[in-house]
Amino acid sequence: MSLAIDRLSQAGRWRRRAVAEKSVLALGLLALSLMLPPWPGAALVLAAAWSLALAFARIPWRDWLGLNAAPLGFVLTGAVTLLVDLGPGGAHLAADGGARALALVLRAAAASSCLLLLAATTPTPDLVQGMRRLGLPAEIAEIMLLTWRFLFLLLEAASAIRHAQEARLGWFGPRRQVRSLGLLIARLLPRAMDSARRLEVGLAARGFDGALPMLSTARPASRRDLALVLGGQTVLAGVSLWLS
DSSP: OHHHHHHHHHHSTTTTSOHHHHHHHHHHHHHHHHHSOIIIIIHHHHHHHHHIIIIISOOOHHHHHHHHHHHHHHHHHHHHHHHEEEETTEEEEOTTTTHHHHHHHHHHHHHHHHHHHHHHHSOHHHHHHHHHHTTOOHHHHHHHHHHHHHHHHHHHHHHHHHHHHHHTTTTSSHHHHHHHHHHHHHHHHHHHHHHHHHHHHHHHHTTOOSOOOOOOOOOOOOHHHHHHHHHHHHHHHHHHHHHO
16 A cells, blocks of 8 residues: 555656645645534545545546555444444344444545545655654654655565565465465565665765755645635535535
8 A cells, every 4th residue: 555655646646736735635624524514524525535636636546446445444344333233132223323323434534535635645755844844853754754765675575575485386375375474474574674774874874964855846835726725625614514
């Protein structure tokens, strides 16, 4: 999932848009999904987030569905506990007819879609750079970037081990697959730690002073675009309160 998000954010249509514009849009919708009534407020926010992702940001629908599959599956699993009541007579539909379960699904789905919209349109270095401008300490920014880089080191090490095992028919048959998976997990962390150590040594050899320089191709925020975003969110909130 992390590879898909990074690929989409780096190559997406909104790559060059200002971080402030995308943050105000996504986080503003997130706030509305938590503050407005689940119906129709969260439902309108959910529709807006999906429309922005598919129609305006032009995220491929297969990728967008893949990103939403895991959080939606988790939400639906949790909603079952509110949909069904257990009593002496066994399991039966909740007394409220599933209203609480529907409210949970709408609110949680809307909130996760807003966060995924921001993650799928804004590269991690741009997000960290934006937080640095808001006063995030350099040490925390460095840890965030190194953790982000470490995820790719883990994936790279796992891919190399997997390819080596496949070349030796290590994944041929169920028993070999289980054994190879155990060996992969056992060897993954030492190799990833070794790669991280070599990265640290390389940075130190180049005079790394504790601040990772980052280049961003995003343009400055536009007041007109920010006003449009805030105006649209105000209209959405007004329509939701009028319909509720």
